Amino acid sequence: MDTLNILLMGFISIVIVNNLVLTKFLGICPYLGVSGRIDMAFGMGMAVTFVVTLSGTLTWLIDHLILMPMGLEVTRYVCFILVIAGAVQLVEMYLRKFFPTLYESFGIFLPLITTNCAILGLCLFINLWGIDNLLEAVVLSFGAGIGFTMAICIMAGIRENLNLADVPECLKGAPITLITAGLLTLGFMGFAGMIR
Amino acid sequence: MANEADTAGRYKQTLLAGLWRENPVFRLLLGMCPTLAVTAALKPALTMGLCVIFVMLCSNIVVSLMRNLLKPHLRILMFTLTIATFVTIADLFLKAFQPRMSEILGPYVPLIIVNCIIICRAEACASKNALSLSIIDALGMGVGFTLTLCVLAGIREILSTGAIWEVAILPAGFVPWAAMRMPVGAFITLGLLLGLVNAASKKKT
Numbered sequence: 549m550d551t552l553n554i555l556l557m558g559f560i561s562i563v564i565v566n567n568l569v570l571t572k573f574l575g576i577c578p579y580l581g582v583s584g585r586i587d588m589a590f591g592m593g594m595a596v597t598f599v600v601t602l603s604g605t606l607t608w609l610i611d612h613l614i615l616m617p618m619g620l621e622v623t624r625y626v627c628f629i630l631v632i633a634g635a636v637q638l639v640e641m642y643l644r645k646f647f648p649t650l651y652e653s654f655g656i657f658l659p660l661i662t663t664n665c666a667i668l669g670l671c672l673f674i675n676l677w678g679i680d681n682l683l684e685a686v687v688l689s690f691g692a693g694i695g696f697t698m699a700i701c702i703m704a705g706i707r708e709n710l711n712l713a714d715v716p717e718c719l720k721g722a723p724i725t726l727i728t729a730g731l732l733t734l735g736f737m738g739f740a741g742m743i744r
Numbered sequence: 745m746a747n748e749a750d751t752a753g754r755y756k757q758t759l760l761a762g763l764w765r766e767n768p769v770f771r772l773l774l775g776m777c778p779t780l781a782v783t784a785a786l787k788p789a790l791t792m793g794l795c796v797i798f799v800m801l802c803s804n805i806v807v808s809l810m811r812n813l814l815k816p817h818l819r820i821l822m823f824t825l826t827i828a829t830f831v832t833i834a835d836l837f838l839k840a841f842q843p844r845m846s847e848i849l850g851p852y853v854p855l856i857i858v859n860c861i862i863i864c865r866a867e868a869c870a871s872k873n874a875l876s877l878s879i880i881d882a883l884g885m886g887v888g889f890t891l892t893l894c895v896l897a898g899i900r901e902i903l904s905t906g907a908i909w910e911v912a913i914l915p916a917g918f919v920p921w922a923a924m925r926m927p928v929g930a931f932i933t934l935g936l937l938l939g940l941v942n943a944a945s946k947k948k949t
C-alpha cells in the first residue's frame with residue numbers, strides 16, 4: 549500500500565507538478581517545432597514516451613549496477629548519451645521492420661529524439677533525486693513521457709486555433725508561441741507545491 | 745595578396761554572423777532549453793555562456809581535425825561523444841572551483857551535451873572547414889549565444905529583484921515582479937525579445 553502510494557504520488561508529481569516542459573524547460577525544441585498540428589504532436593509525444601521509459605530504466609540499471617560499484621561516475625554523461633542514442637536506434641529499427649506505416653508517419657522526428665533534452669534531462673534528474681528503486685525509476689520515466697505528450701498536445705491545440713487569430717506581424721511564429729507557452733506555465737504554476 | 749584579403753574578410757564575416765545575422769537564439773531558435781532555464785539572474789547565465797563557449801570551441805577543434813576520418817553514418821554519434829567528453833570536463837571544473845554555481849546550474853550543465861547549437865556548428869561548419877575557420881566560427885557563435893543569455897538574464901534579474909549582478913540599482917520603493925523569476929517570465933520575456941528583433945530586422949531590409 550505504501551509503495552503504491554509513493555508510486556502514484558511520483559507519477560502525478562512528474563506529470564503535473566514538475567512537468568518537464570513547463571517547469572524544467574526540457575524538450576523545448578520539439579515543443580516549439582512540432583506543435584503545429586495536433587496529430588503530429590501526439591505522434592511525437594508517443595515516440596518520446598516510449599524512448600524515455602526505455603532509456604530512463606536502462607540508465608538507472610547501468611548507473612546502479614555498473615557505474616556505481618566500479619566507481620566510474622565520471623563517465624556517466626558519456627554512457628547516458630550512448631544509451632539514449634542506442635535506444636532511439638533500436639526503436640527506429642523495430643518500427644521500420646514491424647510497423648512501417650507508423651515509421652513513415654514519424655519521419656524525421658525519430659532520430660531527432662536523441663537530442664531531445666527531456667530524455668537526457670530525466671535520466672539526470674532521476675540520478676539527482678536519488679531514486680534508489682527500479683520500479684520508481686520506471687514509473688517516473690513513463691510519467692515524464694506522458695507529461696511531455698500532454699504539454700505538447702495542449703500547445704498544438706492552442707496553436708491550431710491561434711492560426712485564425714489576428715497576431716501582430718512581428719510576433720507571428722515563434723514569439724507568439726513562446727508567449728502562449730508562458731501563459732500556459734502560469735496556469736500550471738497553480739499546481740506548484742501540491743506534492744513535494 | 746587579394747587572396748589573403750579574401751580570407752580575412754571571410755573570417756570577419758563568420759565571426760560577425762554568430763553575433764547578429766545568424767544569432768543562435770534569435771535567428772536560428774537553437775539551444776532554447778538553457779536559454780530559458782538559466783537566465784533567472786546574470787551570474788549563472790554568464791557561467792553557462794562561458795561553458796558553452798569552451799565546449800563549442802573544443803568540440804569544433806576536435807571535429808575539424810578528424811573531419812577526414814568521419815564516416816557519414818557515424819558522424820552524429822562521434823560529435824555527441826566528443827561533446828559529452830568536453831562537457832564532463834567543464835562540469836567537473838565547475839564542481840571543483842565554483843561549487844555554488846554548479847549547484848545553481850544543476851543538471852543544465854550536463855544538458856549542454858544535447859544543446860542543438862553545438863551539434864549544429866559541428867555539422868554545418870567544423871566537419872567541412874579547416875581548423876582556423878572552425879575556431880573563429882565557434883567563437884562567434886559562442887559569444888553571440890552568451891550575449892543573448894546575458895541580455896535576457898539582465899532584464900529578468902532587474903525586474904525580479906531590482907538588482908543586477910546582485911547590486912541593487914532600482915530605487916527601494918520598487919516592488920519586485922516575482923513572476924519574472926518563474927518559468928512564465930522566461931517564456932514571455934524571450935517571446936517579446938524575439939518580436940522586437942523581428943521588428944528591428946524588418947525595418948532594416
